[in-house]
């Protein structure tokens with residue numbers, strides 16, 4: 395579903411992604427972990443070309459992402475993204491936030507988009523907030539709306555970049571539960587997170603990144619119980 399081959403990215407002199415190969419199969423849940431600054435966010439942003447790459451290829455469902463143009467916009471719409479900050483449109487209601495992409499990009503009718511939006515809001519448990527504005531919701535509710543909004547585009551893969559890092563502790567679980575349900579439902583997911591409980595429960599594979607490289611990739615059990623590299627051992631010692 396996602397194929398990154400030989401991907402390299404520089405910010406000026408800083409080599410941020412060093413020859414990344416990452417293949418994610420349909421329905422697979424990959425959790426990406428690693429120290430701050432290791433390139434995890436850049437990796438996510440490269441997957442839908444929010445960041446250009448200097449070398450290598452990235453394909454979504456077999457189609458290589460071009461650098462620009464209509465084809466890129468199409469493929470990008472297949473990749474749902476949820477960030478640390480919720481990024482909802484402040485001056486639109488929850489329902490309007492979820493309807494916007496399907497109407498503008500997928501050219502769905504308003505009636506159809508609204509029906510689907512309400513289904514998704516129900517699925518993430520915030521249907522009673524549909525007519526409120528984002529600022530009237532808790533952080534956890536806003537993040538669940540952001541997930542519903544991404545799902546409304548019928549993405550082939552969902553990327554999450556530290557989706558719970560900005561949340562108060564009591565709201566983390568409701569967002570993680572939503573993500574676990576999505577994972578169990580067969581969604582292909584790439585999740586950058588420090589929530590090791592989520593990694594253990596939901597990940598098919600853990601990818602450990604440091605200094606712009608993938609140093610390890612294995613099942614959560616193998617990774618947590620028997621990390622191979624010193625970098626991973628150090629990292630786990632600090633966070634567990």
Ligand code: ADP
Nearest residue numbers: 405408410428429430431432433434435436437
């Ligand atoms: P992570 O998400 O793992 O913390 P990032 O992908 O955000 O890491 O960053 C990787 C490296 O790239 C860091 O050294 C960071 O400072 C640098 N970086 C990220 N974005 C930019 C940018 N827009 N311009 C220059 N350097 C950047």
Ligand code: MG
Nearest residue numbers: 434435436556
């Ligand atoms: Mg990051």
